[in-house]
Amino acid sequence: MNSADRVNRWLGDLRDTLARAADLAERGRDAFDVDPALPLAFEALSNRIGDLSKRLVHADEARCSHLVWRQAARNRDFVVHHYDRIDRDLLWRTVITAFPELAARVEAEIESAGHA
Template identity: 40%
Template sequence: MMRDNESLIDISDSIHLIMRYTQGIDLDRFTQNEEKQDAVLRRLIIIGEATKRLSPEFRSQHPTIPWRNIAGLRDIAVHEYERVDLDRIWRIIQTDLLELLTYIQPLLPTQEQND
């Protein structure tokens, strides 16, 4: 349970950081800024790794969340790094991450649960 909580926090933190990194920019500015791309891709890797760390029991308790697709974010960022589709990454940022955040927010541990 503790590891699941830590993984959920990692996912949430990474989504919030990606949102901060991309706040106020559009796709054109994103595709021209390698630092932002690197930062976002790193956070997508963390989201994917954290998802893979979630216990099978936890994932099966929340079947409406597309865990396999989320874990695949890591694979996109790692295995396609040299030729990553920035349009696809931008769509993930603009739609999928916000949806994921709404899924996991109610599952995040409270401060008492995390201590």
């Protein structure tokens, strides 16, 4: 698999992961506050989203140069290494604001590559 194929595969994986996060976020803040599985799911999705973002930044820095890519990677590092200090409100805001912003960037990259 060449580098372009790998980047396109990772973009697809990231699009799918962000879609899962959006589906869960549609349950709403009340569900997030009541169901202990939702914050854990968002932590796991933050890990995956950040890991894929890191891969993409390293593989194609010009294409993935917007700050949101690096923010996703830093968010992943915090969630993984400082899970005991995660602020639930900030986690929720990340899911409903930063994830959709990254999803829009991913869609734009996929469309510009002609792989929609």
